[in-house]
Amino acid sequence: YSTTIYILQCIVLLYKLQCISDQFEVLGPTDPIVAVAGDDIILPCYLKPNISAEDMTVDWLNLDFLDRRVYRYQNHRIIRDDQIPSYRGRTSLFEEELWRGNTSLKLTRVQGTDEGRYKCFIKAKSWYDDFTIQVLVEAVGSKPVVSIEGHREGGMGLLCESEGWHPEPELVWLDSEGVHLSAGPPKIHKDIKGFYTVKLHVIVQETDTNRFTCRVQQSRINEKMETEIHLPSE
Ligand SMILES: *[C@@H]1O[C@H](CO)[C@@H](O)[C@H](O)[C@H]1NC(C)=O
Ligand SMILES: *[C@@H]1O[C@H](CO)[C@@H](O)[C@H](O)[C@H]1NC(C)=O
Numbered sequence: 172y173s174t175t176i177y178i179l180q181c182i183v184l185l186y187k188l189q190c191i192s193d194q195f196e197v198l199g200p201t202d203p204i205v206a207v208a209g210d211d212i213i214l215p216c217y218l219k220p221n222i223s224a225e226d227m228t229v230d231w232l233n234l235d236f237l238d239r240r241v242y243r244y245q246n247h248r249i250i251r252d253d254q255i256p257s258y259r260g261r262t263s264l265f266e267e268e269l270w271r272g273n274t275s276l277k278l279t280r281v282q283g284t285d286e287g288r289y290k291c292f293i294k295a296k297s298w299y300d301d302f303t304i305q306v307l308v309e310a311v312g313s314k315p316v317v318s319i320e321g322h323r324e325g326g327m328g329l330l331c332e333s334e335g336w337h338p339e340p341e342l343v344w345l346d347s348e349g350v351h352l353s354a355g356p357p358k359i360h361k362d363i364k365g366f367y368t369v370k371l372h373v374i375v376q377e378t379d380t381n382r383f384t385c386r387v388q389q390s391r392i393n394e395k396m397e398t399e400i401h402l403p404s405e
Contacts, residue, residue, distance in 0.1 A: 194298050201352070205309060231291055257364075282364040316332050316398070331370055382400070384397055
């Protein structure tokens with residue numbers, strides 16, 4: 172009887188040891204990754220201790236999407252089902268690094284829609300852990316293009332347009348003294364890659380200088396672009 176108990180205890184102990192040997196932590200950077208649109212970036216993630224992840228499931232998820240799946244590695248294969256379409260052909264793991272617990276994701280040609288919180292989720296047979304990192308995307312748009320639309324409502328109609336921004340920029344019209352001119356709300360369009368185009372009409376009255384400036388700025392990335400126009404007097 173006691174031998175049976177002893178054997179059972181050994182089995183329990185061995186099972187626990189097996190579990191403990193499988194334990195790991197998933198780690199990555201605590202500061203956000205700041206990416207410039209168009210660049211290739213690495214989202215760091217690794218196991219501690221640095222055991223092999225080759226036999227594990229590695230999931231990369233973008234928590235700001237409903238269906239979430241950015242990348243999956245399972246049973247030594249890349250699983251492409253259910254991948255968010257905007258990530259198709261732009262994501263990979265460093266497969267030659269998996270044996271030492273490096274599960275970082277490479278993301279190429281960063282675009283506006285890539286901004287978000289990414290979870291690196293790693294599952295072994297009897298253990299799992301995850302780590303979430305934040306990615307911020309910066310894109311400076313084009314120099315504003317100003318066009319003259321002709322006489323409107325007792326003044327001159329002007330249009331300013333700038334494209335390719337991330338995050339969403341602000342657009343203002345200024346006179347030669349730097350005073351804001353009143354205009355309606357800008358028209359904002361977000362394209363399929365998550366970049367913003369802004370447009371704003373204004374009607375100006377003739378002034379001494381007849382100089383007007385369109386300024387597009389984004390405070391988070393601390394960037395601005397301006398175009399000045401000089402209207403010939405009547
Ligand atoms: C794993 O970590 C140990 C201790 O931190 C280090 O000495 C070893 O070089 C690492 N192994 C690999 C394959 O990176
Ligand atoms: C993982 O591998 C990539 C590519 O070789 C490397 O740039 C990165 O520093 C590695 N990360 C860790 C934590 O070893």
